[in-house]
Amino acid sequence: MPKNFPPFTLHVMRALAVVEDKHASMLENSIAALYKGMWVDDKSIHEPAVFGAILSEVLGEEKARRVVEDVSLPPTKPQCLLTFPFSLFRGNC
Numbered sequence: 350m351p352k353n354f355p356p357f358t359l360h361v362m363r364a365l366a367v368v369e370d371k372h373a374s375m376l377e378n379s380i381a382a383l384y385k386g387m388w389v390d391d392k393s394i395h396e397p398a399v400f401g402a403i404l405s406e407v408l409g410e411e412k413a414r415r416v417v418e419d420v421s422l423p424p425t426k427p428q429c430l431l432t433f434p435f436s437l438f439r440g441n442c
């Protein structure tokens with residue numbers, strides 16, 4: 350069990366909504382990397398610096414930095430609410 354279980358994953362969900370919106374072809378690999386970071390590597394993925402570093406392995410540093418910045422922007426919040434139920438349905442969450 351991860352050390353900070355259960356983590357507060359709202360920011361991670363928002364980050365994945367941004368990835369889906371701006372880098373859709375990298376969404377699956379982003380989810381896999383975050384999953385590995387939490388469940389295998391026992392990283393605190395709820396921290397922006399940590400999930401940003403994990404996403405940089407998939408997206409590259411510049412794109413990951415922009416994703417982390419976009420997490421707190423107002424347009425991301427409704428997008429997350431719209432995307433999350435569909436992600437559950439598709440089995441992404």
